[in-house]
Amino acid sequence: MPAVSKSAKIPSxxxxxxxxxxxxxxxxxxxxGKRDYAMILLACVLGLRIGDIKNLRFQNFNWEDKKLSLIQHKTHKPLTLPIPDAVGWAVIDYIKNGRPQYYESDQVFLKHMPPFDPIGNENHxxxxxxxxxxxxxxxxxTKKHSGFHSLRHSAGSMLLEMETPLPIITDILGHSDSDVTAVYLKTDLLKLAECVLSPEEFCHG
Incomplete structure (x- = not known):
């Protein structure tokens, strides 16, 4: 069982x-809308960080094998994930029908105001x-955080609700180890409730 710091903040x-x-x-x-929809799906389904989403390039997508491969900006570690159909079609729809025809950049997601540059680091x-x-x-x-990182937290929490083993969640989210992922245990209130002793058990335990 990985250690969870008592001071670790509960992810939103x-x-x-x-x-x-x-x-x-x-x-x-x-x-x-096509751009934002695809970016939000990448965050809440695959759990990608917003920095990695903004830096995605065409070559990161292997459409034939339905896989997405990248080097994470935060950890500098490689990450390969399967591309679910809903996510894949959303990205394809944006590339084909929404993305500005800006051939000087191979980054997938762009600003939609001239000169159609890639989305800057300061824009989260x-x-x-x-x-x-x-x-x-x-x-x-009601949300402690309303940014893209909260969508990443949601992906981790939903994987936990589906009883996905923690090491697999660690791999999907690209964490350095399971101790980092273990903070998501704090968000699973049903699992926490099972750990709470009743007053009788506490008195006679």
Whole structure:
């Protein structure tokens, strides 16, 4: 059992119905909507960090094998993940039907204002998330964090709810070891409830 620091902060995770509500309000007929939808799926399904999403290049996608391979910016470690159909089609839809025809950059996700540069390091795309949250009627005040990292936390929490072994979650999220991933145990309230002793057990244990 990996160690979980008592001081470790509980990650802010989204509920599944909240994610569905937010995704449903994104205008997938607009170029920006196609971009944001694909980026959000990469975060909440594959658990990618926003920095890695912004840095994705065409060569990172192996469409034939349905795999995504990259070197993580934070850890400098390689990461290879399967591409679920929903994620893959969202990225393809953006590339074919939404992405500006900017041939000087091989980065997948671009700004949609001239000169159509790659999204800068200072832009964490939080404003887009907040806008979709408001549109979906999600109270932002209930979220400790409303940025892309909260979507990454949600991916970890959902994997945990599906009883995915912790070492596999560690690999998917690209953590350095299971001790880092173990903080997600704090978000699984049902599992925590099973660990709580009843007053009778406590008195007679």
């Amino acid at each position: 995770a989204w509920k599944t119905d909240e994610l569905k509500a937010m995704l449903s309000v994104i205008d997938r007929n607009s170029p920006i 795309m939080q404003q887009q998330l907040v806008r979709y949250m408001r549109k979906a009627g999600i109270d932002q005040r």
